[in-house]
Amino acid sequence: MSRRYDARTTTFSPEGRLYQVEYAMEAISHAGTVIGILATDGVVIAAEKKVTSKLLEQDRSHEKIFPLSGNMVAGVAGMTADANSLVNYARNAAQKYLLEFNEDMPAEQLVRRLCDLKQGYTQYGGLRPFGVALIYAGYDTHHGFQLYHSDPSGNYSGWKATCAGANNGTATSLLKQEYKDGMTVDEALGLAARVLSKTLDTTAMDSDRLEFATLRLADGATDASAARIHLMTSAEIDKLLTAHELARREDS
Template structure:
């Protein structure tokens, strides 16, 4: 075989070292941070992994900063309960409420940012009143929950706003029986037998999975709710730092008084 004059064989290339292969496969941390920051302030743009980062941040506000709240649906009603820790003893506890009545057969509790929650409560009450004035009956749970979720979802796709930094638990009673729903900052909502939201939601759900059964009645559900909160509670739990709301077959949502909460706490010990 003849070789052309003036040509040379290319120099032999040695295989890349282990260090070189490792460096080639690694994505620099600075680049990933810059890539995330390019999407972190945009509400209407998905990042390369298919996420809206502002919604992720809203969920972080619920899961890291929100006090634990939970709900239990039972045979004859629904129970919702939450931690209510005041920043200082100087705060008037009557001015700090976490459970709200939306209409006669519906109540709601939150984990996350209190100011965002108050805006949603006001909007939800208005929608409940509008429905009642138009149809002369209270809105079914599925309709009112859908309307609340639509408001939250709208704030995930509009410019100049941000998602609501709260997750909600809705407790209601309609012609289909007791209803418990969870609504997240994205506007997603689901019906539940029992669930929890907030910073200790994972351990609370694990506890509820062990204790829940379809034959629970309202009194047992209240005790189960208090025991679940106690699992992750820091400090001493009493009637001043716990709120409980219930709805029975009479379809009237009721927030327990501190005296009633104290009685149930004593029974749960």
């Protein structure tokens, strides 16, 4: 039945569904897991990398986590090529705002701008939805630290903890059980590592398959310009995994 209505993005089925959007969401469900966790003193984004090779320079090849501006960073699940296009659009929008107003773009405003573009690709013929979901971590002086999640339809919402990609049901269940209000960034990093160990179906992980990023403020600062994005190095990720007894042993 769906074949009669899935040839174009703009055609609704009798049930009111847009099948092309649902196909994009299905593509995301097979992508590497991305997790976002909101803490009192920052935001954590963790992701599973699908492209792994001993020839890669791990600390320079970021496949899943991208800074968008000085106060925002995003993790992506889905088609990386589509994500690159959206990331470039968001970076341009953020830089135009910075040039015009001499301050970083508020987090939700940038998310809304990007989601307007994504929604537009669901209502014009000859286009297809972006096959990628994004988890955004941001900070501004209006609302402090924020965490958002958007899908190919252009919908977005704010979260305390969220995930996208493969095994997102398992990850969501674990986050519901273990997330606590008042968590610090260090506690959120440990929770993200434990959840990823379940979604990867392994208790022995290494930095080759993972990416972590944190968004915090410089000590004592409250201005958005003091936000600091840190993409963790392989050594820092291995140290984190060892601290939580999740690291792969040398003899294994």
